[in-house]
Amino acid sequence: MKLIIEANCLKGNGEETMYNKKSYAQSEGFIPAGMTAGDYLDQAVALAPNKTAIIFNDRQITYLQLYNLVNQLAESLLNLGIRHGDRVALLLPDGPEFIIASQAILKIGAVKVPLHINFRELELKFALLHSKARAIIMTSNIENFSFVDLIARLRSQFPTLEHVIVKGRTKAEMIPLRQLLAGDDDAKNLVEKYIHDHPVEPDDIAAIVYTSGTTGIPKGIVHTHNTIHRLAYSSNYMREVGDNEVWLGMLPLSSACGVIYVEPCPIISRSTLVLSESYAPEIVLKSIQQCKVTSPVGMPLFFIKILEHPNFFDYDITSVRNIYFCGAVAAKEILVELQNKFKCTLTITYGASEYGHATMTKLTDPLEVIHKISGKPIYGGVEVKIVNNNRRIVSHGEVGEIFVRSFGSALRYWRDPDRTESSFDECGWVRVHDLGFMDEQGNITVVGRTDDIIVRGGASIYPDEIESLLYAHPKVAEASIVGYPDYELGEKTCAFIIPKAGVTKITLEDIVSFLKNKIVGYKIPDKIKIVPSFPVTTSGIVQKYKLRETLTREVNGNIYRVK
Structure with missing residues (x-):
């Protein structure tokens, strides 16, 4: 309490602690610890054995069936020699x-490596x-x-890879x-005996x-x-998830969002997860109708494509x-259209794979x-602060780097001490070089990344602000703003644009006309490039550095031309 008084903190609405006039906030509440993935699955099968856990095409799997299949495979992995801590x-x-x-x-305390x-x-x-990795499934x-x-050709190059399961x-x-996965009536008992002798603890590495x-x-x-499970629990709490929830996971189970939310959230709440081989708009709409989906989870682009589908109202x-x-x-404009058409609430998040x-x-x-x-910071005591280059907390409304201290923060980067030291500090704060205020x-507003800022003639430009406006352009499906070198201004801006289906032409004049009364002039892109697709991460986030590299190569040699 003494520290809080000395730090000049205020309690706001019973929900979060905030430094007076400083960009620091902490959420209320406590998320229970001490549960493993196996504990939550055991709990689900004990309380709702006949509840549908997974729907995939025409196949439905109850929690009891899932539990039995998990035990079968867990026993088989043990028989192959996979042990606690193996990847x-x-x-x-x-x-x-x-x-x-x-x-x-x-369940057996091994570590999954989703690819x-x-x-x-x-x-x-x-x-x-x-x-x-000792095995790959x-x-x-x-x-x-x-x-x-591919794996058959490369296998000799992996000295630790003993088992390839296909x-x-x-x-x-x-x-x-x-x-x-073949039946073994004694699989449950054998797995439980191994776990009894080699207990899986909540702080063991899971992924x-x-x-x-x-x-x-x-x-x-x-x-x-x-x-993983405290983050999933917090998400369920904030979204008031119950056991009648029907999820549609439109993000890969192998992604960080899949690992932390799409897989564990339904199991924790003993609800139903709908999966599909494809998340094309019409397949998504069919799944929502047939499975009575209550919570579709995905990136905004997925929902934009759904809204644009000609058969939406069918x-x-x-x-x-x-x-x-x-x-x-x-x-x-997209959020308004979603709410008008779906007539539901919307949940917006900010995060990173690290926390x-x-x-x-x-x-x-x-x-x-x-x-x-x-x-605001998620339920459970999460802290967020915005800092300057000296890592001092800035005032409200001032852009700075986002630092997070959370029960859900990763331990480190695997076998990468240098980057771990750079991103994870001794006080528990984690940075991923995101900017916001x-x-x-x-409330946090994210404006971009430290390496995405464009400095044009001394003025800072945050790409997210312009991109969010361009998504409302009637001809634009996707947009990404990057900087490129310029002799006089240092940098100029380019809008990479993916046109909407059926659009044959977008000009710089179209974009300038659309933006000129919405933002200050120096933020309007100096050029545009029409492309069929963007390079993206496994989670679908645009890799701007690749766009910058392409653009820089094009203008290189003209930067230092003789005046």
Whole structure:
């Protein structure tokens, strides 16, 4: 208490602690610790054995069936010699097998290493070597690409990889996944005996999530059972999730959001998760109608495409109570249209793979507030502060770097002490180089990343502000703003644009005309580039550094021209 008085803190509305006139906020409440993935699955099957846990196409799996399949695979992994702390990679598309394999790995105290289904030779080699995985559970192929052929060719380069378990076609010295899921009436007892002798603790490592993020340099982010499940619990609490929830997960189970929210949130609440092989708009609309989905989870772009689908009004979407955004900003016009058409609440979040959601809007927040902010610190005592270059807390409304201290913070980067030291400080604060500001109520607004700021003639430009406006342009499907070198101004701005379907032409004049009365002139892009797609991370976040590299190569040589 003495420290709070000396720090000149105030208690705001019984909800959060804030430094007077300083950009610091802490949420109220406490999230229970001490539960592992296995504990939550045991609880679900004890309380709701016949409840549907997973819906995938025409297949439905109850919690009891899921529990039995998890035990079968857990026993098979033990028989292969997989033990507590061993890393097991997962290279599977979204589907029941991913959840079964993930829960089996976690149940015996092994560590899952989820790999995105879009990974190819370079990314897979790095992750398997860096994690020192002892086994991989994988699909044989995705579309026309054969993972079986790739791993067979590369296998001799992985000294720790002892077992390759495959769903689908196998090759020599590979194990069919179906074989490991074959019935064994004693599997539960054998697994429980192993766990009794080798207890899984909440602070044990549960997952190493590989993400290249927006820097292009792979990172293995280390999360425990506690960090994952306390974050998921907090999310459920804030969104008032009950056991009647029906989720539609439109983010990969292999992504950080999938690991921290899409998989554990339904299990904790003993509710139902709908998965699909594709999240094309019409498939999503069919799933919402057929499964009575209440909580679709995804990035704004997914919902934009759904709104634009010509058959939107042919489907019954009245079951949806809350749309749960992860991973990106959305323009006010999009949020208004979503709320008008779905007639539901919206949840906006800000976070990072290193600490999950740091902030979240409340269900009671009005739309005029939601479209401006990413919410306050999530329930459970999470702290957020905005600091300057000297790491001192700035005043309300002042842009600075976002620092987070949370029960959900990762432990470190796997086998990467230098970057761990740079991002995780001795007081528990984590930085990922995001920029934002805080208002007097403790709401955070994210404006970009430290390496995304464009300084044009001495004036700072934050790309997120312009991008959110461009998403409302009638011809623009997606937009990304980056800087490029300029002899006179230092930097200028370029808008990379993906046109909407059917749009054949977008000009710089179109963009200038659209923005000129919305933002100050120096923020309006100096040029545009029309592209069919953006380079993105496994979570769908645009890798701006690749766009900058492309642009810089084009203008290089003209920067230092003789005047």
